[in-house]
Amino acid sequence: MVPLHMSLDALDIVHDEVDNRGAFFIEREGRRLAEMTYTRASDRLVIIDHTEVQAELQHHGVARRLLDAAVAWARATGTRISATCSYVMSQFDQDPSIRDVLDT
Numbered sequence: 001m002v003p004l005h006m007s008l009d010a011l012d013i014v015h016d017e018v019d020n021r022g023a024f025f026i027e028r029e030g031r032r033l034a035e036m037t038y039t040r041a042s043d044r045l046v047i048i049d050h051t052e053v054q055a056e057l058q059h060h061g062v063a064r065r066l067l068d069a070a071v072a073w074a075r076a077t078g079t080r081i082s083a084t085c086s087y088v089m090s091q092f093d094q095d096p097s098i099r100d101v102l103d104t
Contacts, residue, residue: 011062013069022046024066024073026057033057036066041082045103046074048083067091067098074101 011026011033017040025035034053038046048070053062067088074081080103083089092102 011057013066015069015073024069026062026066034062034066036063036070036085036088038070038081044078045080045082048081048085048088051085051087063087064091071098071101 011028013024013026015024016022020040021037022040023035023037026033032054034057036048036051038048040046048067051063051066070081073079079101081088081101082103083092092099
């Protein structure tokens with residue numbers, strides 16, 4: 001469990017990709033507390049398929065921080081994002097500022 005006194009800003013987001021599967025995640029003491037996973041569909045397209053945040057971090061904007069990290073990475077690498085994850089789909093619907101990386 002994340003101590004209540006720990007700042008959420010202290011939780012670093014890590015990005016990892018192996019064999020066309022990737023994730024943006026927050027890990028503490030070997031345990032994933034939050035993750036957003038994707039499948040690489042092509043050299044320039046990923047499909048975000050799942051977002052999960054453990055109970056102790058829910059309702060603190062952690063899922064959005066994961067998405068923001070994915071969007072920043074996509075912008076930096078020229079990668080487009082598609083989504084089957086309902087959370088990510090709803091964020092793209094609600095926030096035009098991140099749609100520049102959305103593959104429609």
